[in-house]
Amino acid sequence: MEKRKVAFYTLGCKLNFSETSTIARSFQDEGFERVDFEEVADIYVINTCSVTENADKQFKQYVKKAMKLNDKAFVAAVGCYAQLKPEELAAVDGVDLVLGATEKFKITDYINDLSKNDMGEVHSCEIAEADFYVGSYSIGDRTRAFLKVQDGCDYKCTYCTIPLARGISRSDALENVLKNAKEISEQNIKEIVLTGVNIGDYGKGEFGNKKHEHTFLELVQALDDVDGIERLRISSIEPNLLRNETIEFVSKSRTFVPHFHIPLQSGSNDILKKMKRRYLREVYTERVNKIREVMPHACIGVDVIVGFPGETDEHFLETYHFLNDLDISYLHVFTYSERDNTEAALMDGVVPANVRAKRSKMLRGLSVKKRRAFYESQLGTSRTVLFEGENKEGYIHGFTENYVKVKTPWNPELVNTLHDITLTRIDEDGSVRMEFNEVLP
Incomplete structure (x- = not known):
């Protein structure tokens, strides 16, 4: 029997990407075959975002795209917009299922029957029920992975819907983060980006336990000791939660860039x-x-x-x-x-x-x-670059540890490798040319 096919599209932040990967793995565990969103699939899952007006419009475009590829496909919406405006998404032509913040990780439980619905079916919790933590990490390209360490937010910024979409601040257990980091490193991925809604708040336990089991600094220190990881990057951190001790630790760290x-x-x-x-x-x-x-x-x-x-x-x-x-x-x-x-x-x-x-x-x-x-300011300095996997108009691109985008003529053997280089000049497209400080094999 031919495997049923599932395709995913992610709108929004790195955290969404890490969660899409986790949801995709649950489909693969159930025997589905994952295909690109551009391909014909039996199920299309769109992970939504609510941060900008544009993300709302994009959702409708991707539903249309899925329906064009296969008008009998089952379309499911998950993510922040699905939690905030489930009825609105359910009313979009072609949408069959809308899952809220806690339900999205159990999506395969809701997909018993792939027949199209006249109106999208909604399973969305009250956000106060989003008090448990689901760890996730994404392995999209071969060079870097997004590792989720925290979810939700207790801040009350007056412009932001994220606490309404994701619930209270809660964190993964330190041993679980380290286990996920090891799993990633075993897949020959060179860089891990730490992600969450408010990662500097790391340490608040599950189920509304507001006691910090570990601090963000302790998380960073523990991750620095994981074997096999070449680079760790902190994605985004609130200024009031970025402590001097963390900055000093990163400056001397083995892996944090x-x-x-x-x-x-x-x-x-x-x-x-x-x-x-x-x-x-x-x-x-x-x-x-x-x-x-x-x-x-x-x-x-x-x-x-x-x-x-x-x-x-x-x-x-x-x-x-x-x-x-x-x-x-x-x-x-x-x-x-x-x-x-x-x-x-x-x-x-x-x-x-x-x-x-x-x-x-x-x-x-x-x-x-x-x-x-x-x-x-970086020209003439020696840096380490991690090359990515795409051939863009005859060039391979990569990022230095301090996030300078570099380019050099395409060579497939450079993909997912780290090299010692000198930055030489800025190209017309804004990326930086480089010379190798080592003899390539």
Whole structure:
């Protein structure tokens, strides 16, 4: 009998990618064959995101795509948007099943019969029931894996729906994280990226147990001792939770790379207070200065939101100048979008869409300038590069430990290998050319 085929598409963050992989493995355990989303499958699973307006629209596009490939296919929606707006997703033409935050990991239990439904069937818990932890990791390409260490968030940022979509902050047991890390390393994967909703909050136990069993620093120290892992990367960590001890440990660590991604969201203290962030800009400056003191060559990425309610031109310029003066390496710029059931959606001082777009464009321009300056500061230095698996127009690309994107003519033998190189010049496409400091076999 021919195996039934299942295909997956993931919208959103690294955490979603790690969870899609775990869900996919549960299908494979049930005898399904995993195929690409572009192929004809019996089941299409779309892991949704709710962070931007765009993610909602993208969901509908991918349902359409699945239906075009096989109009009899069974379509399931999981993830954050599925938890927040299950009825809305169930009403999308072609959707058969919508699973919430706790149900998504038991998806194969809900798929007994693959016949199409007239209306999507919804199984979605009250988010207060999402109080248990499911560990996951993704192995998408052969070079790196996303390892989930934490889920949910106890913060009450006024623009964010993630606590509504993912529940309270809870963490994986340290021994389980280490077990997953070992499993990944045994598959010849060279780099692990730690991921979660609020990973600096790592250590809060399951079932609403708010006692920290272990701290984030202890997690980092334990992972540094796992054999077989060449590189560990911290994906994104709140400035108030990134402690000096962690920064110092990373600077001397065997495997942790000098790359930090630290959300700022605004360079104006007035706006940070309205957002209910748990720090002021002065704390952010301290973190950046501390990293620069012990790792001058580190890459520092920043999340920033433009167009938050009440953000005047003065507030925006405060953010712009703050970031311009700060020794950071690149920005991820988000244009604020209203979200149901958030405090910010009810606030006065709505910023017109065209003003939001203009501010976003200004910060994206600043990001290009910052990345260029960072890359220029690295020219002539020796770094280690991990090459990835794709042939892009005759070149192979990779990233140095401090996240400089490099390129060299395509050579399949370089895929998933680490090399000592010198960065030589910046190419027209913005990536960096390099020379090998070793003789290649």
